[in-house]
Amino acid sequence: MTKRSHVTAFVLALALAGGTFSAAGTAAQPTAQAAQPPLENLALHKPYTFETPYPRDSHFGPMEDAHADEGGRQLTDGVFGGLAFSDKAYVGKLWQGYRTFKLDLGKPMTIQDIKVSVLQDVANGIYFPEEIAYSISENGKAWRYLGEVKSALPTTEKGPVKQTIAKTGVNTVARYVAIDIPVETWLFIDEIEVMGTRDRSGGKLKPNKAPKPPQGYPRAGSRQAGGIRNEVLIYTGEWQYQPSDWISFTKEDFKPYVSYVNRDMKRKDFMFDGFLFLPYAPLMDGANYGPTAGKPTNKAHFEQFLDRLFRDGYELGALNEAVKEAKAELRNKRYEAKVVIAIPYPRTDQSDFGDVDGDGISENLNVKEVGEAEALKNRLKVTKWYVDEVYKRWRAKRYSDLELVAFYWYNEYIAHQLSALDHQLVKQTGDYVRSRGARFQWIPYYFARGWNDWKDYGFDTALMQPNYFFHANAGPDRVSTIAQAAYANGMGVEIELSDEALTNESMRSRYYAYLDAGKEHRFMNRSLNAFYQQVKTLWKAARSDKPAEREIYDRTYQFIKGRYNITNAQELDAWQDEVWQDEVWQDEAWQLEGQEAE
Ligand SMILES: [Ca+2]
Numbered sequence: 364m365t366k367r368s369h370v371t372a373f374v375l376a377l378a379l380a381g382g383t384f385s386a387a388g389t390a391a392q393p394t395a396q397a398a399q400p401p402l403e404n405l406a407l408h409k410p411y412t413f414e415t416p417y418p419r420d421s422h423f424g425p426m427e428d429a430h431a432d433e434g435g436r437q438l439t440d441g442v443f444g445g446l447a448f449s450d451k452a453y454v455g456k457l458w459q460g461y462r463t464f465k466l467d468l469g470k471p472m473t474i475q476d477i478k479v480s481v482l483q484d485v486a487n488g489i490y491f492p493e494e495i496a497y498s499i500s501e502n503g504k505a506w507r508y509l510g511e512v513k514s515a516l517p518t519t520e521k522g523p524v525k526q527t528i529a530k531t532g533v534n535t536v537a538r539y540v541a542i543d544i545p546v547e548t549w550l551f552i553d554e555i556e557v558m559g560t561r562d563r564s565g566g567k568l569k570p571n572k573a574p575k576p577p578q579g580y581p582r583a584g585s586r587q588a589g590g591i592r593n594e595v596l597i598y599t600g601e602w603q604y605q606p607s608d609w610i611s612f613t614k615e616d617f618k619p620y621v622s623y624v625n626r627d628m629k630r631k632d633f634m635f636d637g638f639l640f641l642p643y644a645p646l647m648d649g650a651n652y653g654p655t656a657g658k659p660t661n662k663a664h665f666e667q668f669l670d671r672l673f674r675d676g677y678e679l680g681a682l683n684e685a686v687k688e689a690k691a692e693l694r695n696k697r698y699e700a701k702v703v704i705a706i707p708y709p710r711t712d713q714s715d716f717g718d719v720d721g722d723g724i725s726e727n728l729n730v731k732e733v734g735e736a737e738a739l740k741n742r743l744k745v746t747k748w749y750v751d752e753v754y755k756r757w758r759a760k761r762y763s764d765l766e767l768v769a770f771y772w773y774n775e776y777i778a779h780q781l782s783a784l785d786h787q788l789v790k791q792t793g794d795y796v797r798s799r800g801a802r803f804q805w806i807p808y809y810f811a812r813g814w815n816d817w818k819d820y821g822f823d824t825a826l827m828q829p830n831y832f833f834h835a836n837a838g839p840d841r842v843s844t845i846a847q848a849a850y851a852n853g854m855g856v857e858i859e860l861s862d863e864a865l866t867n868e869s870m871r872s873r874y875y876a877y878l879d880a881g882k883e884h885r886f887m888n889r890s891l892n893a894f895y896q897q898v899k900t901l902w903k904a905a906r907s908d909k910p911a912e913r914e915i916y917d918r919t920y921q922f923i924k925g926r927y928n929i930t931n932a933q934e935l936d937a938w939q940d941e942v943w944q945d946e947v948w949q950d951e952a953w954q955l956e957g958q959e960a961e
């Protein structure tokens with residue numbers, strides 16, 4: 364981190380002076396350069412591919428066409444863009460995980476430096492990639508992985524500003540170049556250069572890149588998952604309409620979540636075994652628990668959330684009673700209700716959070732006012748105080764039938780545009796949570812910033828939101844894409860629905876597409892699962908006398924029990940052909956999960 368700060372300060376000075384420059388710390392040594400023949404751009408006018416690892420997304424794909432690669436040659440045409448993102452020299456890529464750039468030089472040559480020129484313009488949602496991964500090959504089959512190079516410019520730099528992120532000093536003979544670039548919101552790129560010489564003076568390529576095995580889902584019921592198999596998101600918060608206590612749960616509200624109930628609301632079985640409590644983001648006073656909307660939250664707002672959670676007749680108190688009743692009525696005494704509590708986001712624009720460490724000085728979390736290091740220190744004070752406060756209140760309540768197993772990071776992306784050290788806060792908060800005996804969970808939205816670094820950032824489990832339910836133009840292959848990305852990166856898949864599923868048939872089908880994918884991609888039985896609902900959608904479905912509405916609840920129950928049956932078979936057949944035809948891959952996946960279980 365210290366190293367990163369140094370580089371950052373140096374490069375920032377250059378950035379403010381204006382113009383383009385090479386990333387500090389990666390530039391070639393002038394002395395070495397002098398001894399070599401002049402380098403030329405070997406990639407100039409060479410054909411390439413620049414594609415997503417998944418099928419094109421029908422929601423984001425057409426949107427990125429506004430900044431398409433005209434003729435498919437713009438990245439090797441030698442033409443660079445200026446600082447305006449509207450400059451036609453830029454190729455824009457939008458979401459969909461990452462892109463792999465593959466180039467064939469035609470024959471083996473000596474590669475020295477591989478340079479990627481990118482733009483950042485935060486106001487327009489255009490970000491530098493956090494890092495770029497470089498590989499080369501002589502025959503296109505055996506690859507040498509050259510490592511990742513991080514963006515040298517601070518992620519908080521508003522821009523518009525350009526930089527070249529380069530892997531330098533390669534000095535190896537190769538014919539093929541592959542570059543993986545994460546795309547978080549917009550990636551704007553105008554040129555990729557491979558500097559070198561048309562000879563074989565460089566070193567011989569030594570392959571070292573083994574295919575990365577899929578990491579598998581976070582195993583259902585595992586210690587890492589806090590023992591949870593299926594958790595439901597439970598929001599609590601202020602509601603300006605009637606009934607004003609709408610966003611809160613009584614014992615009766617919890618009944619169809621703790622237990623599976625029949626149409627007469629009689630308990631038949633247990634249902635969810637995990638309950639994730641989160642604050643409803645907007646507050647009546649204009650503050651917001653999220654990172655940027657509304658006014659920044661303070662200590663009183665954090666306490667307000669806990670005050671709601673620890674009430675007797677609602678939330679935790681109500682859940683404890685609901686579980687107690689269900690256990691008394693149903694025979695299975697082995698059922699345990701496991702609780703996960705959200706940590707609201709300590710905002711980087713809060714100058715006066717309130718005193719949490721008893722020294723009489725209010726904590727200043729404002730990055731712009733106190734700087735990155737001080738803000739990190741103060742924000743960490745806040746998350747530690749909050750975790751302590753949860754335990755203090757939890758112990759005082761002595762819940763007979765609840766177990767506190769995990770904390771949840773409320774912000775759904777790593778906010779490097781707000782603080783370059785946001786991941787450090789997450790990591791150190793996770794360490795603290797574990798030191799107190801709990802696990803640390805996260806549910807980033809669709810390919811949100813930091814999604815594939817969740818493990819490095821100190822989470823025990825992470826699930827990705829497909830957001831298929833909310834992106835009107837997305838096709839059902841969206842859930843399949845997210846399931847594949849999740850599986851490859853050790854994550855689970857969030858299942859999403861809102862009240863629209865009750866009354867709108869096409870939205871209902873969207874919900875069922877998640878359940879279908881869960882069966883097809885096997886996260887139904889194997890993975891820790893989390894269900895997002897619009898406050899009490901499943902409660903409404905359980906109580907409904909309309910068969911189509913009630914069916915939502917019944918199918919959800921089937922899914923939780925691992926007995927959900929696919930309904931729209933044709934659609935799934937199509938996926939199956941595309942995605943799951945590699946039987947060998949599936950066998951390996953089974954073995955991998957067998958190992959995890961040990
Ligand atoms: Ca170009």
Ligand SMILES: [Ca+2]
Nearest residue numbers: 718719720724
């Ligand atoms: Ca203080």
